[in-house]
Amino acid sequence: MGIVVPLEGERGKQNAVATLQALVAEDMENVNDFIRARMASDVPMIPELASHLINSGGKRLRPMLTLASAQLCAYQGADHIKLAATVEFMHTATLLHDDVVDESDLRRGRKTARLLWGNQASVLVGDFLLGRAFKLMVETGSLRALDILSNAAAVIAEGEVMQLAAAKNTATTEDAYLKVIAAKTAALFAAAAEIGAVISGKDGAEAAALESYGRNLGIAFQLIDDALDYSGEKDKLGKNVGDDFREGKITLPIVLAYRRGDEEERAFWQRCLQEGDQREEDLPHALHLLAKHRAIEDTVKRARHYGEMAQDALGIFPDGNIKQALSDLIDFCIERAH
Incomplete structure (x- = not known):
């Protein structure tokens, strides 16, 4: 049984993703067609394995951010389709690599590609998708977009290595952990939102605002994922409650509970996470210790703080359906129950 954390205000915001999907539906259909076309390969395993993950029911938040930000900046053209597909390829590649590094068995409620095809195939198909992503970046002819996305790819890899270095280390500080998720998760959210402004010719205040929106949304999104690992439900999470604990992952709830605990409690975390003796x-x-030290509740509070910064970043844009949908998306990411 997980810890029950009240995530207030979800009612009325639960359709935020559906609203955004409707606003970018035509573009997203083109993105999906583009993804299917560019996923093709003479090596049958590549599209088969990639399709397993790409078609597994993800919300496609990151490519939707690219499409929505382009709309918000009144973009006229077709390059946002290629860039949104690029973002999804990059995201899928990182998921394939993540599951290998984390030795994960479930992803969105389904067996992971590494479990079905093996670690080597998962890594190599992830590399293939990154190659496709970079080819699409070049095709747009936007050096600035190429710069943003290629930098994001490097930052994400840095975040993965930082997380690997901090794995099972109960001495990890909150600042160090936030630095990891800013790189590992938020960098792609930020890049996905920023490039929509860049290709619209608004590589100034608007691009900076959307980069800030995406980055803070990404951090909030990951913090809620961390909280939900101990407070959600298996059928909604697509994984078992407590998987982060079983895998020895150091996430913000653990960091807070460890810092706030006494010597006996810290010894418990060290045995379970550092030594792997569970x-x-x-x-x-x-779960008792996390509740005792309000670690889940305070993780949600941190997420709300970043959500507020994401909301403020949208302030320079005129009111409209897209702006409202992006605003509601922040609330959805923080208040979601799954």
């Missing part, structure tokens, strides 16, 4: 009764005790 017993059947340890997860319930971990």
Whole structure:
């Protein structure tokens, strides 16, 4: 049983993703067609494995950010389709690599590609998708967009390495952890939003605002994921509650509970996470400690803080359906129950 954390205000915002999907529906259909075409290969395993993940029911938030930001900046053209597909390829590649590094068995409720095809195939198909992504970037002819997305790819890889270095390290500080997720998760959110302004010729205040929106949204999104690992439901999470604990992952709830605990509690976290010595009764005790130190609640509070910064970043744009949908998306990401 996970910790129940009230995520207020979800009612009325739960259709935020559907609203945004409707606003970019025509463009997203073109993006999906583009993805299917560019995923093709003479090597049958490549489209088969990539399709397993791309068609697994993800919300496609990142490419939608590119399409929505282009609309917000009144873009006229077709390059936003290629760039949105680029963003989805990059995201899919990182998921394939993540599942190998984390030795994950489930992704969105389905067996991971690494479990079905093996680690080597997952890594190599991820590399193929990154190659496709860079080819699409070049095709747009926008050096600035290429710069933003290629930099994001490097930053994401840095975040993965930082996370690997901090793995099972209970001494990880909150600042160090936030630095990891800013690179590993938020960098692609930020780039996806920023490039919509860049290709619209608004590589100034608007691009900076959308980069800030995406970055802060990405951090909030990841913090809520961290909270939900201990407070959600398996069928909604697409993974088992407490998987982060079982895998020895150091996330913000653990960082907070560890710092706030006494010597005996810290010894518990060290045994379970650093030493990997876990017993059947340890997860319930971990949930007790997280509740005792309000670690889940405070993780949600941190997420709301970043959500407020994302809201403020939208302030320079005129009111309209797209702006409202992007605003509601922040609330959805923070208040979602799954």
